[in-house]
Amino acid sequence: MKTSKRILLVEDQREYSLMVKVLLCEKYEVRMASNGLEAINEMEKGFIPDVIVTDVVMPVLDGFRFLTVLKNHKRFKYIPVIWLTCLDQSNVRNYESKRLVRRVIIKPFEAEKLLKELIPAIEDTHGIASIN
């Protein structure tokens, strides 16, 4: 059987990050980073995820700038990105409609709700990474 998907979870708020990890780690291989810069370091060190699930408002390198870095990166630009954010704003949603990110999910604070939204979003990215 193929190994499970690798998820890079980028979130500065440690508690939330841990809880999302707890929910995902049964199904996926999850690595955590606390901002965009740490995420890039993880990837440079060899953890190439199938999907990046990232917060938007973060210190050091926020979700917007992190995305720009990814899109300009030779190897990382095709990795699908899911935004998991509190920012329920049209300019954030626009990133989804313009297909700059695969999905924008407004942070749920209930396990079931998070699973219901996040798992299909992760599964949806299957195979697309290479075509993109």
Added chain:
Amino acid sequence: MIAEKASILVVDNDINNLSIVEHILCPHNTIWKAMELQEARLILNESTIDLILLDINIPDRKAIQFVEELRNSERFSDIPVIFLSGLNGIDAIVQDFNAGAVDYITKPFLKEELITRVNIHLEYRKMKATLLQKEETIRRHNLFKERLYKVVAHDLRTPFSNISMLISLLDGGYLKPGTEDYKELISSLKESTKGAYFLIDNLLHFTIAQSGTIRFQPTQIMASSLLDEAIQLISNQAKHKDIAIKVDYDRNCSFFADLQMMRSIIRNLLSNAVKFTPNFGTIYISLKSEDKGCLLVVKDNGIGIEKERLEHLFDVVIARTTLGTGVERVSGLGLQLVYDFVNRHKGTLCIDSIPDKGTTFSIRIPSDKQMFG
């Protein structure tokens, strides 16, 4: 009726009229005389005028233009102008009222009439200024409260939403007790719950302090035991960020202070120090006796406060929310309380800060009843 001498500018191209008006008004007011509008402009620019008496019969409707000019200027628009006019000019005056005069007096006038009218308008102007000042104060308070609600709501939202998430994780059986994740989450949420409680506590203190009903009951308090208690409360937060806390106490130091307020002062200072100090930083706390009381110093090597911000730190509207080093949001509420409570103790609060080097808070609190006066 009017306590201070008011400055009145009289503009009239008849020198006799100027002298008469000056003679009537000068015992209670400072009189500036101008025969030409150009002269009047000079006087306006160089001194603070409270009221203008303007002869409307200055040729070519120049007087009217002059008033319009005043109304359109930012600096002089609220100076009341009273027209002086000969009897034959009444019709014109009524028409020209729109130019922005507040009143008119026809020549020849009674001494008492001039004095009364001038005084009414001076008084009215004063009342208006007071009212505007009060309105400004209310506006600033409202702005502050608005900002406060926003920050408090935000700061409470995070721990509450995390608690909600944690409960659903436990309830759904996703998080197994005893695992490393479980231990970390529980200990970390314990901290943030404590933080939320502290914020609510601060808010409550602040509300009571603002309403003026706060109880101030100073007693003799051992300073070191209060500090120990406060350090205990922030020790976990500090540990999370690997911040070292170094203390240097004179154990005999005591405050003559209100226990609740002093507790709030110390907790807020320490909590801010932890928030603004980066990982692996150090916080120094020292306590020593001085002639004028007890000196408490809380020094950190954190991110510091910019000079601009420092100057307005206690200005409720300008002071903005900043982020701590670990993205903790700081409402500024704690510092407001510290400032307010230190003042109630007739103590002093000194802040030295260099951006990126750190901040030192020095607080002097009377150490016995005598010093308190």
